Amino acid sequence: MGFDIGAPLPYIGFSVIQIIWFAVIIVVGFVLVKYLIVPLMRKSMKKTKLPEILIEFMVRVTAIFLYILVFLLSLTALGYDMSAIVIGLSAILGLMLGFGLQDTITNMASGFWIALTRPFDKGEVVSAQGLTGKIVGIGIMSTKMLTPDNVVITIPNKIIWGSPMINYTRMNIRRVDVNVGVAYGTNLDKAVKIAMDMMKKHELVLDDPEPSVAITELADSSINLQLRAWTKTDDYWTVKGDLTKQIYETYGKKKIEIPFPQMDVHLKKE
Structure with a gap:
């Protein structure tokens, strides 16, 4: 058979x-x-x-x-x-x-709206929920970002969609802010001019918008200035590092004091 x-x-x-x-x-x-x-x-x-x-x-x-x-x-x-x-x-x-699958459906719906409205694109650097990194992919349930120290972070889509987000690289240009303090008694016009000349000479600093220097605070130990220079987004960290180093060296050469934090103590004899 x-x-x-x-x-x-x-x-x-x-x-x-x-x-x-x-x-x-x-x-x-x-x-x-x-x-x-x-x-x-x-x-x-x-x-x-x-x-x-x-x-x-x-x-x-x-x-x-x-x-x-x-x-x-x-x-x-x-x-x-x-x-x-x-x-x-x-x-x-x-x-x-x-x-308990409500979160799953919410993540899927959030992923759809993220992909549709495009608050960020692949390769852009964003910050959400205190996490900052480059977007490497968006999935149905989660979004992956890569931190500057090469760590992959996976974030549920609902958290990203429901939170404020900062996109650092969406615009073509960014403003570089460098803070520096000068001692009380400094000629501020001279300090501002030195900083302006230094920024204008930097090859990566844009002429339009024009760089500027603002007096931001009369602090306990210093008068605080902020150098504001515009550059291409890709050059942001290069310009920030250069200006920070150059303002320290230039003020030193021009005898403009950058003071340490200090406190005056008065002893009263009885």
């Missing part, structure tokens, strides 16, 4: 042919999605004017949807009714939402 590959196997209830078709649909479906459909979708969307971060988000969402669809189709090979499966999954999803 021959073996019937169409007959249900003991204890399993599925035939060999059903199991084969299930495996074929799973393997072929996943391979097609991962190596054909998703790359083609990504390539075609990159030809549009959509931002990269939005493209990546849409590709990931579509890929997950397709994987789920492949899995559902593979279950039909085992004899399950697709409509019953969908209804069952809907019921399970409803129960899961009631037992």
Whole structure:
């Protein structure tokens, strides 16, 4: 008596042919999605004017949807009714939402709005919730940023979407502020002129907007000045470092004192 590959196997209830078709649909479906459909979708969307971060988000969402669809189709090979499966999954999803998946849905919705409104793009440097870094990717559930010391931070999308955010690199130019204190009794006109001349000579400082120097505070030990120079965003840290070093050296050469914090103590003899 021959073996019937169409007959249900003991204890399993599925035939060999059903199991084969299930495996074929799973393997072929996943391979097609991962190596054909998703790359083609990504390539075609990159030809549009959509931002990269939005493209990546849409590709990931579509890929997950397709994987789920492949899995559902593979279950039909085992004899399950697709409509019953969908209804069952809907019921399970409803129960899961009631037992704590609200955060998951919120993160997904937040990721969608982040990708759509673009408060930041891939490669930009932002600060949110006290965390600062370069955006390296936005996913369905979370956003990843890379800190200056090469640490990857993963932040749930709902936290980013619901918090104030600072984008340091969205604009083409930024203002560099360098604070310095000079001693009381200093000729302020001379100190300001020296700082202005120094900034104007720096090759990375822009002429428009023009640099300026502001007297910001009469502090306990010094009169505080703030050098304000505009530069291209990519040159921000270079200019800040240069101006900080140069103002210290230049004031030293010009005999402009940068005082240490000091306190006068008066002893009263009784």
